[in-house]
Amino acid sequence: MKYKGIIFDLDGVLVHTDKYHYLAWKQTADRLGIYFDEKINNKLRGVSRMASLEIILEGSTKKFSDGQKQKLAEEKNSVYRRYLEGLTQKDLGEGVLQTLEKLKAMGFKLAVGSSSRNAVLILKKTGIYGFFDAVSDGNNISKPKPDPEVFIKAAGMLGLMCGQCLVVEDAVSGVLAATAANMDCAAIGDAAKHKIATYNLESINQLTDIVS
Ligand code: B16
Numbered sequence: 001m002k003y004k005g006i007i008f009d010l011d012g013v014l015v016h017t018d019k020y021h022y023l024a025w026k027q028t029a030d031r032l033g034i035y036f037d038e039k040i041n042n043k044l045r046g047v048s049r050m051a052s053l054e055i056i057l058e059g060s061t062k063k064f065s066d067g068q069k070q071k072l073a074e075e076k077n078s079v080y081r082r083y084l085e086g087l088t089q090k091d092l093g094e095g096v097l098q099t100l101e102k103l104k105a106m107g108f109k110l111a112v113g114s115s116s117r118n119a120v121l122i123l124k125k126t127g128i129y130g131f132f133d134a135v136s137d138g139n140n141i142s143k144p145k146p147d148p149e150v151f152i153k154a155a156g157m158l159g160l161m162c163g164q165c166l167v168v169e170d171a172v173s174g175v176l177a178a179t180a181a182n183m184d185c186a187a188i189g190d191a192a193k194h195k196i197a198t199y200n201l202e203s204i205n206q207l208t209d210i211v212s
């Protein structure tokens with residue numbers, strides 16, 4: 001088989017948490033009197049928490065100190081985590097559970113490569129933590145996507161070379177990160193529209209065909 005490992009982005013690929021990111025950032029933006037809508041929220045896909053805040057603060061004429069920014073990011077995260085507490089298996093993308101089961105049965109090593117610092121909580125709440133041999137996330141990286149660090153570390157955790165892994169991503173920054181890591185990438189959702197990945201999927205169910 002062409003690949004030995006498959007590295008999944010989390011938000012937007014396995015689980016749809018965009019709406020919770022949106023609601024939590026919206027609360028912060030509204031309080032600061034900054035315009036924020038779903039279109040701006042789309043730009044935050046795959047972007048780290050602090051970089052997301054910087055994008056939102058572009059809508060303000062005020063200057064914020066590093067300490068204030070830190071507080072705003074923490075405030076957003078505690079609202080976001082309250083939403084995450086309510087996550088269940090129903091929040092998984094369509095076909096995700098079946099695809100993970102099939103890939104596991106086919107003998108692939110599976111990892112998560114996410115910018116999120118809440119990845120483990122999300123995986124546990126949705127009941128898919130046990131499928132993964134490794135989790136590389138916002139807690140073990142120093143450079144966010146499009147830097148390849150998160151995926152290079154995920155491959156290392158699996159004990160594989162980068163070229164043996166396929167990345168599955170929904171964000172342009174994530175496809176660029178996979179390419180920079182010298183990994184093939186299957187794009188889904190927003191990223192698939194840009195036609196910059198090795199494969200462009202309409203549904204995660206197509207993944208088993210690509211890798212077999
Ligand atoms: P957190 P991914 C990313 O996850 C999200 O797409 C992005 O919207 C979010 O800002 C980022 O995680 C950080 O998340 O605030 O939970 O640490 O798509 O890389 O799985």
Ligand code: MG
Nearest residue numbers: 009011012046
């Ligand atoms: Mg994503």
